[in-house]
């Protein structure tokens with residue numbers, strides 16, 4: 001009998017580890033977006049740098065991260081803080097040198113961390129040599145960008161743009177160039193001319209750039225702003241959106257049917273994927289390709305490819321960022337999560353993103369308590385988890401005055417509207433400790449490029465390391481669960497609601513003795529006593545063990561009946577449970593093994 005037990009246990013363990021060995025590194029881990037300007041400054045100029053990231057690499061190991069996602073560090077005049085690139089193969093001196101980059105790669109390697117780069121293929125900087133040569137109509141650069149003749153001249157003799165297209169940052173998407181006597185398209189800043197992907201040479205340039213960075217040690221890319229890659233070649237005016245929230249020169253005032261989500265853009269996603277796959281084969285290193293696309297759910301799913309061809313490994317899932325807010329009810333939350341999971345093409349890998357450098361911080365969107373609930377969801381829902389720097393300590397947005405505003409999206413909106421559009425508040429320096437400037441910089445006379453949040457004396461990493469149930473401590477427990485628990489890595493998802501305010505999800509495996517996960521989220525402003533015994537994936541009579549949570553009165557390891565669970569206001573609790581094997585399954589397994597044993601004799 002004991003022998004059978006041992007064989008059974010060994011076989012089950014082998015099966016589990018074989019399953020894990022098969023999965024790609026980016027699937028089961030957390031990818032952490034570092035915004036380099038604000039992470040750690042080592043040369044006292046008030047701006048973060050590559051050496052700073054290398055210096056802090058142990059932080060990522062400490063909090064259980066598997067891969068870094070580095071926002072752009074390429075050479076740039078910084079009109080859009082690095083998203084306007086003047087040389088795609090150089091490191092900007094503000095961030096350091098190529099040697100610093102190589103040291104970062106080595107430091108990551110030494111710690112088993114992956115390094116993924118963020119890159120926007122849609123445009124370069126107007127200071128890129130391609131653009132200078134394109135202005136001069138120097139071949140082969142003449143058509144590297146989208147140039148159009150003026151529609152005519154207005155009453156005061158100024159050239160009229162080819163159509164009504166608007167820049168995401170506001171104002172016309174066309175800029176007149178006197179030298180070439182034509183307008184060029186820029187869907188973002190005038191300093192960010194759109195590259196023309198209808199020219200195969202441009203595609204080849206971008207392919208080579210991706211290859212260059214993978215040769216340098218990058219483990220993949222997040223390709224940004226992908227919906228903007230292609231535009232309608234007949235350049236028709238776009239219709240009004242009739243959204244009263246926007247003034248006529250704001251991007252939201254038009255419906256972007258000719259400048260975003262064009263069907264042909266997806267074949268470029270495939271082209272980039274091929275480059276990444278062939279480098280993966282050549283270098284023997286597993287790469288990841290992720291996509292940033294703010295678009296409809298239907299269009300987002302197209303980035304996965306179709307049943308025959310896989311495009312991106314995954315497009316970022318912005319459902320929590322764009323559709324969940326403080327007014328969301330439990331049943332709405334369930335519907336949003338189910339809708340995403342159900343929309344996934346078969347075999348597609350899920351992911352959950354809760355914040356980034358473009359959107360308000362989780363803690364500011366939801367408040368401190370509920371933001372931890374959102375972090376818990378981001379970590380324990382199926383697929384890759386993405387963290388934006390600071391989320392692991394619950395950093396909040398920093399209010400920035402108009403005078404201190406530097407983000408072009410804020411600046412272009414003007415003093416009246418800047419607070420609605422500016423992204424500066426989410427980009428302020430990381431709060432390491434309670435020393436001057438939160439330990440971000442040693443700059444004396446030079447202040448950090450953006451003000452440090454005033455709350456840094458109490459809200460910082462060092463303080464949270466000393467606190468028992470701090471956001472940092474909870475975060476570490478969650479990433480450990482991703483590492484240790486098969487149910488989190490590959491378990492199925494069950495979602496349900498209890499009453500009006502409680503959203504519940506489980507991550508469970510069919511195999512009987514595996515530990516499963518039960519997450520209970522209270523969306524109400526008051527404590528709720530919930531009866532969870534009807535949760536479909538919980539076997540009747542099963543007990544649940546409290547593991548981690550926000551403001552809970554339970555202690556870790558405490559066992560309780562699911563029929564009466566106190567969930568604190570806006571709180572979120574994580575329990576573990578097993579659905580012990582049914583006797584019939586066990587009996588048949590034992591029967592199979594006794595037959596094997598008798599055959600061996």
Ligand code: GLC
Nearest residue numbers: 080083084120188224225358
């Ligand atoms: C991407 C970046 C954003 C940037 C934009 C234009 O969407 O996330 O920060 O402003 O590209 O470059």
